[in-house]
Amino acid sequence: MQLWLIPVFPLTGFLLNGIFGRRWSKAVIHTIAVGSVLLSFAWVLKTLAGLGDLSAAHTEQYFTWIQSGILHVGMDFTVDRLTAVMLLVVTGVGLVIHIYSIGYMAHEGGYQRFFAYMNLFMFFMLILVLAANYLVMFVGWEGVGLCSYLLIGFYFDKKFATNAGNKAFIVNRIGDFGFSLALFLIVVHFGTLDFGAVFTAAGGKSEGTLTAIALLLLVGACGKSAQLPLYVWLPDAMAGPTPVSALIHAATMVTAGVYMVARSAAIFTRAPAAMEAVAIVGVATAFFAATIGMLQNDIKKVFAYSTVSQLGYMFLGAGVGAFSAGIYHLVTHAFFKALLFLASGSVIHALSGEQDLRNMGGLGKKIPWTFATMLCAGVAIAGVPPFAGFYSKDAILAAANNHAPWMYWVGVITAGMTAFYVFRAIFMAFLGEYRGKGHPHESPAVMLVPLVILGALSLVGGYLFRVPGYLAPLFPLAVESHDISPMLISVAFGLGGIALAWVFYVVRPGLPDQLAATFSGLYKLVYNKYFVDEIYGAVVVTPVVSGSREVLWKGVDVAVIDGAVNGAGNRARGIGGVLKLLQSGNIRSYATWVLLGGVVLLFVMGVMGGLR
Amino acid sequence: MTGVPLSWYLILSAVLFSLGVAGFLLRRNVITVFMSIELMLNGVNLSFITFSYQLRQVNGQIFSFLVMVVAAAEAAVGLAIILTVFKNRATLNIDDVSSMKD
Numbered sequence: 001m002q003l004w005l006i007p008v009f010p011l012t013g014f015l016l017n018g019i020f021g022r023r024w025s026k027a028v029i030h031t032i033a034v035g036s037v038l039l040s041f042a043w044v045l046k047t048l049a050g051l052g053d054l055s056a057a058h059t060e061q062y063f064t065w066i067q068s069g070i071l072h073v074g075m076d077f078t079v080d081r082l083t084a085v086m087l088l089v090v091t092g093v094g095l096v097i098h099i100y101s102i103g104y105m106a107h108e109g110g111y112q113r114f115f116a117y118m119n120l121f122m123f124f125m126l127i128l129v130l131a132a133n134y135l136v137m138f139v140g141w142e143g144v145g146l147c148s149y150l151l152i153g154f155y156f157d158k159k160f161a162t163n164a165g166n167k168a169f170i171v172n173r174i175g176d177f178g179f180s181l182a183l184f185l186i187v188v189h190f191g192t193l194d195f196g197a198v199f200t201a202a203g204g205k206s207e208g209t210l211t212a213i214a215l216l217l218l219v220g221a222c223g224k225s226a227q228l229p230l231y232v233w234l235p236d237a238m239a240g241p242t243p244v245s246a247l248i249h250a251a252t253m254v255t256a257g258v259y260m261v262a263r264s265a266a267i268f269t270r271a272p273a274a275m276e277a278v279a280i281v282g283v284a285t286a287f288f289a290a291t292i293g294m295l296q297n298d299i300k301k302v303f304a305y306s307t308v309s310q311l312g313y314m315f316l317g318a319g320v321g322a323f324s325a326g327i328y329h330l331v332t333h334a335f336f337k338a339l340l341f342l343a344s345g346s347v348i349h350a351l352s353g354e355q356d357l358r359n360m361g362g363l364g365k366k367i368p369w370t371f372a373t374m375l376c377a378g379v380a381i382a383g384v385p386p387f388a389g390f391y392s393k394d395a396i397l398a399a400a401n402n403h404a405p406w407m408y409w410v411g412v413i414t415a416g417m418t419a420f421y422v423f424r425a426i427f428m429a430f431l432g433e434y435r436g437k438g439h440p441h442e443s444p445a446v447m448l449v450p451l452v453i454l455g456a457l458s459l460v461g462g463y464l465f466r467v468p469g470y471l472a473p474l475f476p477l478a479v480e481s482h483d484i485s486p487m488l489i490s491v492a493f494g495l496g497g498i499a500l501a502w503v504f505y506v507v508r509p510g511l512p513d514q515l516a517a518t519f520s521g522l523y524k525l526v527y528n529k530y531f532v533d534e535i536y537g538a539v540v541v542t543p544v545v546s547g548s549r550e551v552l553w554k555g556v557d558v559a560v561i562d563g564a565v566n567g568a569g570n571r572a573r574g575i576g577g578v579l580k581l582l583q584s585g586n587i588r589s590y591a592t593w594v595l596l597g598g599v600v601l602l603f604v605m606g607v608m609g610g611l612r
Numbered sequence: 613m614t615g616v617p618l619s620w621y622l623i624l625s626a627v628l629f630s631l632g633v634a635g636f637l638l639r640r641n642v643i644t645v646f647m648s649i650e651l652m653l654n655g656v657n658l659s660f661i662t663f664s665y666q667l668r669q670v671n672g673q674i675f676s677f678l679v680m681v682v683a684a685a686e687a688a689v690g691l692a693i694i695l696t697v698f699k700n701r702a703t704l705n706i707d708d709v710s711s712m713k714d
Contacts, residue, residue, distance in 0.1 A: 585710030587707075587709070588638075588706065
């Protein structure tokens with residue numbers, strides 16, 4: 001079925017724009033970039049149509065990549081129902097965001113660079129989801145990390161952007177270190193990296209082995225999907241252009257960790273301790289990030305923490321065994337969170353770069369389309385039935401309730417906070433009086449059409465795409481509970497959150513400040529994001545930097561390495577200084593030495609009986 | 613070779629060689645040094661021939677031919693070098709030719 005064409009289209013776009021883009025007009029550049037993703041999307045549709053119902057995985061083997069001892073790694077792609085869902089999300093949402101970028105980036109420099117990186121990202125993301133073994137997946141995994149770094153630091157002349165790029169890359173290294181350790185363990189214990197072979201053999205391995213592998217995979221997933229304690233890079237990643245935040249840091253790349261956990265379900269389900277760890281990490285992240293999101297004033301930061309929080313939900317779903325619910329939420333989240341970012345991008349575009357919610361307000365009348373689509377995303381993420389987020393969040397919370405009620409309750413409270421902070425942002429931006437200075441203008445159609453498409457998907461996507469049912473052959477559905485009270489409670493919390501936001505920011509705008517003054521200690525703690533960055537700075541960064549400077553540089557490098565090299569050189573010079581005395585230039589002295597040597601040789605051979 | 617013992621030939625050979633060494637080490641005139649080298653070579657040749665004759669084997673004689681060829685070639689090249697050095701420096705004192713030292 002020529003699966004390889006799916007990632008090759010964006011790669012071609014990257015190469016064309018990357019090499020020749022500098023000389024081309026913007027029209028040519030974005031035609032190539034969007035066209036390549038469109039072709040990729042079309043090819044996904046054609047492939048999936050041709051593969052029928054995909055009840056069995058379809059694998060294509062292209063060439064042997066590594067053949068070394070027992071290890072055989074092929075450049076193989078596979079498609080099953082899980083891959084199909086991911087392919088549609090990545091290429092579909094990716095296409096919409098590419099189209100949006102035409103409008104958003106129209107007045108920015110580095111147009112061809114932006115689209116080249118975006119296409120490169122699509123290439124690696126498709127490699128990641130198509131991979132038929134862990135190593136090919138790792139290639140995509142690292143590749144999307146690279147593109148994330150490049151696009152976060154897109155405005156490379158701004159210090160904070162390059163710092164944010166570095167932070168994302170370095171924090172991800174920690175996760176990737178865990179991931180690569182997991183790969184080594186898999187090679188040691190299974191002798192192969194192929195998904196099929198590993199998952200078949202997983203039943204025969206000891207629980208300890210599987211737990212170790214699963215926990216290391218979880219470390220990798222925590223890095224990529226911004227879970228506690230490695231989430232710190234994602235909020236800073238908002239330094240990149242908004243379409244990047246939507247595509248990479250909301251819809252696709254950050255969900256790679258969830259995908260990887262779901263893909264490795266055969267390992268995780270046999271390691272209950274690791275599953276528990278996944279669930280706890282997920283629920284803790286969801287709650288923790290949601291509390292921070294409630295007090296952020298930068299519109300993109302609000303949604304960044306919201307992304308961290310929602311990714312926590314997906315991990316919670318996967319951790320309590322409802323992998324399909326996690327993927328379900330991944331899909332709906334791709335719709336509404338991409339929309340939230342794109343719509344906030346539209347707001348920022350309208351205000352010529354203003355991102356602070358306190359300088360917005362009253363925008364609902366000036367940019368009505370953006371307002372309307374953002375409301376769609378808002379009701380979807382708040383879990384208001386029957387919109388997209390309701391279905392997936394309900395599936396996760398139901399599974400959590402079956403697993404451990406306390407997780408359910410934390411999830412429900414988080415759902416309330418989610419609704420609160422999203423509508424807080426919406427109300428602050430779109431209702432009330434305009435507090436800014438510029439003249440807002442509605443975005444062009446090329447930006448609004450993607451917003452409308454995603455808005456429609458946010459409203460009906462959960463109902464249309466019944467992901468858990470589709471994935472049932474891979475991940476058996478949990479037993480249906482007829483008790484609808486958990487669902488009603490979570491919906492009530494969501495609506496309560498919206499109502500609270502309404503009271504705080506529309507009815508009585510002074511109330512939040514009074515509360516902040518009353519609970520000033522708690523307010524400052526949360527407002528400053530629990531000082532996590534500062535703690536990491538003091539506990540990790542400073543010791544590493546000073547340790548590198550004092551021990552590694554001045555100690556190891558200067559004393560040991562330079563000392564060894566310089567010492568070798570000095571020793572050679574010293575010996576040479578002695579030996580050069582022999583080179584007197586006096587031929588007769590040379591002859592004397594030759595004679596002496598001859599005599600010594602004769603002596604050795606004759607008297608001592610030879611050199612034996 | 614009746615009447616003349618082997619050792620006499622070898623002693624003569626050793627004496628020739630030692631004279632060559634002594635001349636090489638002690639004389640400063642480059643021509644003399646050169647002749648000393650020839651003397652050493654011929655001393656070695658003599659011992660080759662002696663052993664060849666004694667052991668009834670032809671190897672030693674072949675070796676001595678080889679040595680003669682080398683000596684001839686050496687004389688040709690060496691004398692040419694000496695000539696050039698003399699033209700350039702107007703000296704035959706071997707101690708003055710030490711510019712390769714540094």
